[in-house]
Amino acid sequence: MTTLRIAGGQVLRPDMTVERADVLVDQDAGEILEVGVEAGVGDELLEADGGLVIPGLVNGHTHVAMTLLRGYADDKPLDAWLQEDIWPVEAELTAEDVRAGAELGIVEMIKSGTTAFSDMYFHVSEIADAVDEAGVRAVLGHTAITVGKDEEGAEADMQESLDVALELDGAADGRISTTFQPHSLTTVGEEYLREFVPRAREAGLPMHFHANETEGEVEPIVDEHGERPLAYADGIGLLSPENFLAHGVHVDDEEIDLLADSGTGVIHCPASNMKLASGMAPVQRMLDAGVTVGLGTDGAASNNDLDMFDEIRDAAMLGKLAADDASAVAAADAVGLATAGSAQALGIDSGRIEPGANADLAVVDLAAPRLTPQHDLVSHLAYAVNGGDVRHTICDGDVLMRDREVLTLYEPRVRDAAAERADALVERAGDE
Ligand SMILES: N[C@@H](CCSC[C@H]1O[C@@H](n2cnc3c(=O)[nH]cnc32)[C@H](O)[C@@H]1O)C(=O)O
Ligand SMILES: [Zn+2]
Incomplete structure (x- = not known):
């Protein structure tokens, strides 16, 4: 079993409370193994200091x-x-x-x-x-x-x-x-x-x-x-x-x-x-x-x-x-x-940070002036956070974005290809 530990952050629990905890993930099964300050060491580490770990x-x-x-x-x-x-x-x-x-x-x-x-x-x-x-x-x-x-x-x-x-x-x-x-x-x-x-x-x-x-x-x-x-x-x-x-x-x-x-x-x-x-x-x-x-x-x-x-x-x-x-x-x-x-x-077992659920997670960086002070992090998630605040993204136990770099697709290529195809498409449709 290969494990990933998301360490140092606060964690949003299914009852919408927030606690300081690490999340240990079984990368082979793509499931959450453990949530808590005592969660095991992990083969790989993802730093979540100053962040809030939420369900993807x-x-x-x-x-x-x-x-x-x-x-x-x-x-x-x-x-x-x-x-x-x-x-x-x-x-x-x-x-x-x-x-x-x-x-x-x-x-x-x-x-x-x-x-x-x-x-x-x-x-x-x-x-x-x-x-x-x-x-x-x-x-x-x-x-x-x-x-x-x-x-x-x-x-x-x-x-x-x-x-x-x-x-x-x-x-x-x-x-x-x-x-x-x-x-x-x-x-x-x-x-x-x-x-x-x-x-x-x-x-x-x-x-x-x-x-x-x-x-x-x-x-x-x-x-x-x-x-x-x-x-x-x-x-x-x-x-x-x-x-x-x-x-x-x-x-x-x-x-x-x-x-x-x-x-x-x-x-x-x-x-x-x-x-x-x-x-x-x-x-x-x-x-x-x-x-x-x-x-x-x-x-x-x-x-x-x-x-x-x-x-x-x-x-x-x-x-x-x-x-x-x-x-x-x-x-x-x-x-x-x-x-x-x-x-x-x-019908998918995601959307909750609990042992046994899919290891689909996001880590929100709370450092932005827009997210200061922090009276209530659930309030921030609803009213103040935006997508640009997300630091890491994990799905099925695999890290898809680390420190805002997407690891699975090469962003500049994807962006250029889409822009080019969109332009050609609209031109074709205009010729009809
Ligand atoms: N096979 C179909 C394609 C349907 S795909 C799904 C469709 O939903 C359309 N769509 C996008 N947003 C909405 C919406 O809000 N309501 C209804 N249709 C939408 C979208 O443009 C797309 O054409 C065909 O013969 O055209
Ligand atoms: Zn639609």
Whole structure:
């Protein structure tokens, strides 16, 4: 057994208390062995003096390769943004583009303390290769859309979502798990959901989809099916403890109860919801009802970065505004969304610093003037820390970033390649 000792820091425990402790990690198993001042010596040492060791953050919903479209189209509502700007450019994306965009996004996440993410996209084997090389953990899948396609094309896309999920599950030494992904309740036709959701269920695949993101998406479902979106989703078999949906902005009390009773996870994406003016998710009400709520950035084109510390702060701020209550989505709850909440929704044993859990960790340097004084470190995590304060990042027991240097991918190459591909992509799309 090879061990790594993260020494000299303070540690955030699952009950959101902070104590002075070392963390000993079994690098072969990729698990946390021991937490405490008496933790064993360790074969390798990672200095955490003056730092706070936290669970690696879990980005519960993103489209990682959309980093290539960061800043390409801003200041529009969801529908127009997708149809006028994003989808036409995405039609030009090659496998190599997706690889470059995924590497850029993963480097950005490692540098801001995120060790796991859940992704929805296409050319997924490229994303899996990038995950494998970078050393992070991910829940991947191919997103299927059927609107605007003929029957053959629609069936093929749904089938690909199933096939990709079955094929990539367990890849990257087990750091990759997968989901079946109907894009949303309005972009996939009912007949396809009724055919494929039971098949995904039989295959034992968890599911990840967009739901109740905008008001404009709720009305057509009510008109067509005579029930609210999540009642419709429940009838199709989309609600279950293994499954999770992104957004859940426009949910009424009955839908919140459906989520709680079924154990379905909700990934809250506050920055994307604000930027596209989609609305304010009732996060405190969902938490009070016992819904599993995680946190995600959504794609970089609607955020516009993948820094989960921004997301934690946005969740706390927007949660208060949505509830009209300054005590709503308190600091510890907001941090909980990005750690244990997302991990639970995604079905991975990360997001908690405890023996037996995945050794997915980040060390936050507390030296910045912005983080002085230190009355309450959980408050700092929610309201003052940003990704640039992260000193080391560890996933599956391996050090991915040491003293801000990413060890698994060469940052300058990744950045240059992504910038070059993004420019060529936009030029190609403009020529259409
Ligand atoms: N196979 C699909 C591709 C879907 S990938 C997932 C899609 O979600 C899109 N997306 C990104 N953010 C959001 C959002 O907030 N709501 C809905 N879709 C989004 C993203 O641009 C991408 O097209 C096809 O035939 O086009
Ligand atoms: Zn999304």
